[in-house]
Amino acid sequence: MSALVEAVRAGRSAEVVSLLDGMTDAERRAEFPQLRALRKELRADPWTAEARRAYPALHAAGTACQTGAAGVAAWIAASDMRWWSASPGVLIDLLGDRSPAWLADVAHRLAARPASSRVPYELMAGLVRLSGCPVPTTEAYVHGWVEHIGHVWQRGDTILERLRTDPHLTPLVAALFETADVGGRLAWASSEGEDGWNGALARLTVEGALDRRATVDACVARLLRGGPASDHRMFLRVLQAFELTRDEERERVADWLALASDGPSPVAAHAQSVLAALALDGELPARRLAEMSGAVLFRTEKKIVRAQLILLGKVLARDASTADELLPAVAQAFGHEDSEAQERALKLVERHHRALGTDAVRDELRSAAEQLIPALRKRAADALGGDLDAPDAHAYEEVLPPAPQPVRLAPAPASVTELAEEIGALLAADADVATFERALDGLVRETHRDREGLLEALAPVLARRWWYGADARSHPVETSFTHPHGLAMPSQALELLLATLAGAVPTASLHHALVHGTVSARCVHAPLARAFETRVWELAHRVRTEPLPFLLSTPTWSTGLLEPDDLVTRLDAYRGLGARVSETDFALALLRVRRGDRARAAAAAERAAALGTAEGKRLADWLASAPPTPTCRRRTEEDRVLVDADGIPELGDGLPDAFGSLGEPVGGAPARWACPHWHEGIRPHWLALLPEARELVAARMLGDIASTAVHDSRGEAAILPLIAESGGEAGEAVRLGVAHGLGARHPEDRLAAVDAMLVLASRGQLDTAGLGTDLGELARRGAVKPSRLVESLRTAVSTGAYGTVWETLRHTLPVLLANVATGAAAAPARGLADLLAVAAECAERTGARGEVPHLADLADRRGSSRLTGQARRLRTALTPGAAA
Incomplete structure (x- = not known):
C-alpha cells in the first residue's frame, strides 16, 4: 500500500494534499487504480466510521490523480461521496495548476449535472474564475448562484450589493428567467424593497447595470411560459417591482392579452388591471x-x-x-x-x-x-x-357516461420469458387485480411444469432482490414477510413466492406461517388482510412441497368474479391430473364464483355434482345458495357516520378459519394509528376477495374513505370506482363511502367519488334519495363541507348528469336550509349559495318541479345577497311563474 493510499484510508486530508503537491502527473496517475479499488471497497458499506473518515481524503485524491476532464467531473459529482466530500477550496487548490481550457471543460461538465447532484456552487464558480471561461447558465449553476447570492447573513451585506459586484450579472440574470423551479429559491431569500431579489433587480435596471428592456421582456416571457405556482408568484412580484411606465405597458399589449387569457389567476388579474388602465385612458x-x-x-x-x-x-x-x-x-x-x-x-x-x-x-x-x-x-x-322561451322540459333525457365493463382475464403468459418480464414489472410497481392474478397463475403453472427453466428465466429478476445471495442469509428472509407490514402490497406477495422458489425461505417457516398466521393486527381490515395473505402463504408452501398445476381461484373477470363453468372445468382438470386441491385456493374460488345469476349457477351446479369429487359436491351445494348481503346499521364516530354490519355465518361454514373471519361482524375499530394496512395498492385485491359482496368490503373500508373528508387524508377514496364496478348490493356502506368521497379534501379523491357515483347511476344502482340524505347529515355534522361538495357535483353535472345530481340535492338541501331558516347555524354554511346554484341549474335543465322544504323562507328574505338570489332562482325553476 502506497503512502498516499495509507493516508487516504486513515482520513489524513492535510497529509494527502501535501503528498499530492509533491507528485508529478505520471506519479498521480499511477496511484489512481489503488484509489479506485479503495472506493469500491468503501462503497460496499459507506456508513461505517472508517468510510466516513476516508471519504473526504479519497474524494480529493481521486480528483487530483486523473487527467481526463470527464473522469474528474464524474468523480467529483459521484453520489457515493456526496455526503463526505472534500471542501471546494481543497479541490480548487489541487486543480489550480491545470490549463485554463481543461478547467473550463471540468467547470461546464459539473454545471451540466442535474441540480440534484448538489455539486457545490463555490467549486464551479472557482473553476470558472480560474479558467476565465464564459459562465455556465445551466439549472445547477443558476440554482447555486441564487442560493449563494441569497445567503447575505453570512457576510452582512445585501442582495443588491452582491449583485452589483457580480462579474457575470447579465448572463446569469438572463438565465434566471429561463430556469425552471427557481421561484421558491428566490422567494426564500427575498424580502421587501431593494433588499430582496425583486427590488434589487428593479434597482439594477434603473442604474443601468441591467438592460431594462431586455430584463422586462425576459420577465414577461417567463410568466407567459408558465410553470409552478412558486415561479408565478415570484416573477409577478419582480414584474411589479419594475413599475413599468405607460409607454412600456403599451408596447406589450399582446403580452397582457395572452396573460389575461391563459395566465394563472394572480398573473391574469395583474394583466387585466394593466389593460383596464389602458382602456379607461382611451389607449386600448x-x-x-x-x-x-x-x-x-x-x-x-x-x-x-x-x-x-x-x-x-x-x-x-x-x-x-x-x-x-x-x-x-x-x-x-x-x-x-x-x-x-x-x-x-x-x-x-x-x-x-x-x-x-x-x-x-x-x-x-x-x-x-x-x-x-x-x-x-x-x-x-x-x-x-x-322568442327566447325555455326549451321543452319534457324533452330532457338523462344521458350518463357508460359504466366501465369488466375485462376478461387473458390466459397466463405463454412462456417463462414473458412471465419473467411481467413479474419484473410487477415488482417495480403494483398492478391491478387482473395483472396480478394472471402473473400469479403463470408462476404456479411454470413452477409445476419446469421449475429449473423458470428459475433460469427469472435469474435477472432474482439478482436484483436483496434476499438473493449468500450475504442475505445472515438475516432470516422470512421475517421480512411476517412483520405487521409483511404482505401489505401485492408485489410483496410475489416477492415471497419468488424467495420460496429460489430457496431463500425455509419450509418450516412456510408451514409455521400457514398454521399460525401472520396477521396479528386487530383492526377492521384484519379479516381481509388475513384471507389475502393466508392464500399466498399456502401457495408458497405448495410451491416448495407439492406444486399446483394451476390455480382454481384465478378470476374470469377483472373485478375478481369467477364464472361457475370455468371453476367446474378446472376441477375436472384437477380430477384428471390426480392433483390435490389447495384448501385456501379452493376457498377463494368459492368466494369469487358467480352466484347472482341463478340460472347459470344452477346449470353449473349440476356439472359440479357430476364430477363425483368432494370439491365438486361442495361447489354444487355452494352454487345452490344466493350470495349473502350483510345487514348494516348506521353509527356515528366523532363527526363521521359509519356502519356496523352483522356477521354472515355462511362465510364461516366449511371454509378455512382465515376465510371464515370475512363473515365476522363489522364494528368499532381501534385508532387509525394502530392499523398497519395503510398501503392503497392492496385494497383492490381485498375487494376482489368478495366480488359479489361489495357492501361487506365497503363497510370495512368506510373509516378510511371517511378520513378523506374528515381528516383531509389523501388517496383512500381511490377504491370507490372499483367498489361501484363490483357486484352485490350497494347499500348503506357503499353510499356513505361515496358521500364522504364527494366531500374529500383532495381533488383526486373527489373525482374518484364522482366516478363511483356515475357508475352506480349508469348501472341503475344509485339510491339518490339515500345519498342526498347522507350528504345532508354529513354536512350538518361538519364532515362534508358544502364548498367541496359543490366542486364534486359540478364535475358530475359537466358529464350531463343533471337529473342524477338534482335527485340527490333535493334531499340534501332541506337539511342545510333548515339550519339557516331556524337559525340553528350562526351563519350559512360556506358554499351553500354555490350548492343552490348547482341545484337551480339542474332543475332548469331537467324541468324539475315541486317544493324544497325551507327554500321559500330563504327566497322571501329581503336583500340581494348571493344566497338569497340563488334561492329565488331555484324556486323560480321549480315553480314557473314564481316571483324572481
Missing part, C-alpha cells in the same frame, strides 16, 4: 378590448369575470359608439357557469342595446341569450326582441 382600441373580453369571460374565476364586466360597462358608458364591438363580447358571459355573471352581463346589454347600429349584432346577441338561465331569458327577449 375597442377591438382589442373585445378580443381580451372574449377570452377573459370564459375564465372560471368570478372576481376576474366581474372585473371585466365592470370595465366593459365603464367603457360603454363613456363611448356608446363601441356597442357594436363590445356588446357581443359582453354576451360571451351569457354562458358562464355563474348566474350572477350572466345577470351582470345581461344588465349591460339591457342598458346599452339601444346604441346598437346593425340588426346583425342584435341577432348575434339574441342567439347568445339562449345560453342564459330561464329566469333571465325572458328579460333578454324583452330587451332584444324575439
Whole structure:
C-alpha cells in the first residue's frame, strides 16, 4: 500500500494534499487504480466510521490523480461521496495548476449535472474564475448562484450589493428567467424593497447595470411560459417591482392579452388591471378590448369575470359608439357557469342595446341569450326582441357516461420469458387485480411444469432482490414477510413466492406461517388482510412441497368474479391430473364464483355434482345458495357516520378459519394509528376477495374513505370506482363511502367519488334519495363541507348528469336550509349559495318541479345577497311563474 493510499484510508486530508503537491502527473496517475479499488471497497458499506473518515481524503485524491476532464467531473459529482466530500477550496487548490481550457471543460461538465447532484456552487464558480471561461447558465449553476447570492447573513451585506459586484450579472440574470423551479429559491431569500431579489433587480435596471428592456421582456416571457405556482408568484412580484411606465405597458399589449387569457389567476388579474388602465385612458382600441373580453369571460374565476364586466360597462358608458364591438363580447358571459355573471352581463346589454347600429349584432346577441338561465331569458327577449322561451322540459333525457365493463382475464403468459418480464414489472410497481392474478397463475403453472427453466428465466429478476445471495442469509428472509407490514402490497406477495422458489425461505417457516398466521393486527381490515395473505402463504408452501398445476381461484373477470363453468372445468382438470386441491385456493374460488345469476349457477351446479369429487359436491351445494348481503346499521364516530354490519355465518361454514373471519361482524375499530394496512395498492385485491359482496368490503373500508373528508387524508377514496364496478348490493356502506368521497379534501379523491357515483347511476344502482340524505347529515355534522361538495357535483353535472345530481340535492338541501331558516347555524354554511346554484341549474335543465322544504323562507328574505338570489332562482325553476 502506497503512502498516499495509507493516508487516504486513515482520513489524513492535510497529509494527502501535501503528498499530492509533491507528485508529478505520471506519479498521480499511477496511484489512481489503488484509489479506485479503495472506493469500491468503501462503497460496499459507506456508513461505517472508517468510510466516513476516508471519504473526504479519497474524494480529493481521486480528483487530483486523473487527467481526463470527464473522469474528474464524474468523480467529483459521484453520489457515493456526496455526503463526505472534500471542501471546494481543497479541490480548487489541487486543480489550480491545470490549463485554463481543461478547467473550463471540468467547470461546464459539473454545471451540466442535474441540480440534484448538489455539486457545490463555490467549486464551479472557482473553476470558472480560474479558467476565465464564459459562465455556465445551466439549472445547477443558476440554482447555486441564487442560493449563494441569497445567503447575505453570512457576510452582512445585501442582495443588491452582491449583485452589483457580480462579474457575470447579465448572463446569469438572463438565465434566471429561463430556469425552471427557481421561484421558491428566490422567494426564500427575498424580502421587501431593494433588499430582496425583486427590488434589487428593479434597482439594477434603473442604474443601468441591467438592460431594462431586455430584463422586462425576459420577465414577461417567463410568466407567459408558465410553470409552478412558486415561479408565478415570484416573477409577478419582480414584474411589479419594475413599475413599468405607460409607454412600456403599451408596447406589450399582446403580452397582457395572452396573460389575461391563459395566465394563472394572480398573473391574469395583474394583466387585466394593466389593460383596464389602458382602456379607461382611451389607449386600448375597442377591438382589442373585445378580443381580451372574449377570452377573459370564459375564465372560471368570478372576481376576474366581474372585473371585466365592470370595465366593459365603464367603457360603454363613456363611448356608446363601441356597442357594436363590445356588446357581443359582453354576451360571451351569457354562458358562464355563474348566474350572477350572466345577470351582470345581461344588465349591460339591457342598458346599452339601444346604441346598437346593425340588426346583425342584435341577432348575434339574441342567439347568445339562449345560453342564459330561464329566469333571465325572458328579460333578454324583452330587451332584444324575439322568442327566447325555455326549451321543452319534457324533452330532457338523462344521458350518463357508460359504466366501465369488466375485462376478461387473458390466459397466463405463454412462456417463462414473458412471465419473467411481467413479474419484473410487477415488482417495480403494483398492478391491478387482473395483472396480478394472471402473473400469479403463470408462476404456479411454470413452477409445476419446469421449475429449473423458470428459475433460469427469472435469474435477472432474482439478482436484483436483496434476499438473493449468500450475504442475505445472515438475516432470516422470512421475517421480512411476517412483520405487521409483511404482505401489505401485492408485489410483496410475489416477492415471497419468488424467495420460496429460489430457496431463500425455509419450509418450516412456510408451514409455521400457514398454521399460525401472520396477521396479528386487530383492526377492521384484519379479516381481509388475513384471507389475502393466508392464500399466498399456502401457495408458497405448495410451491416448495407439492406444486399446483394451476390455480382454481384465478378470476374470469377483472373485478375478481369467477364464472361457475370455468371453476367446474378446472376441477375436472384437477380430477384428471390426480392433483390435490389447495384448501385456501379452493376457498377463494368459492368466494369469487358467480352466484347472482341463478340460472347459470344452477346449470353449473349440476356439472359440479357430476364430477363425483368432494370439491365438486361442495361447489354444487355452494352454487345452490344466493350470495349473502350483510345487514348494516348506521353509527356515528366523532363527526363521521359509519356502519356496523352483522356477521354472515355462511362465510364461516366449511371454509378455512382465515376465510371464515370475512363473515365476522363489522364494528368499532381501534385508532387509525394502530392499523398497519395503510398501503392503497392492496385494497383492490381485498375487494376482489368478495366480488359479489361489495357492501361487506365497503363497510370495512368506510373509516378510511371517511378520513378523506374528515381528516383531509389523501388517496383512500381511490377504491370507490372499483367498489361501484363490483357486484352485490350497494347499500348503506357503499353510499356513505361515496358521500364522504364527494366531500374529500383532495381533488383526486373527489373525482374518484364522482366516478363511483356515475357508475352506480349508469348501472341503475344509485339510491339518490339515500345519498342526498347522507350528504345532508354529513354536512350538518361538519364532515362534508358544502364548498367541496359543490366542486364534486359540478364535475358530475359537466358529464350531463343533471337529473342524477338534482335527485340527490333535493334531499340534501332541506337539511342545510333548515339550519339557516331556524337559525340553528350562526351563519350559512360556506358554499351553500354555490350548492343552490348547482341545484337551480339542474332543475332548469331537467324541468324539475315541486317544493324544497325551507327554500321559500330563504327566497322571501329581503336583500340581494348571493344566497338569497340563488334561492329565488331555484324556486323560480321549480315553480314557473314564481316571483324572481
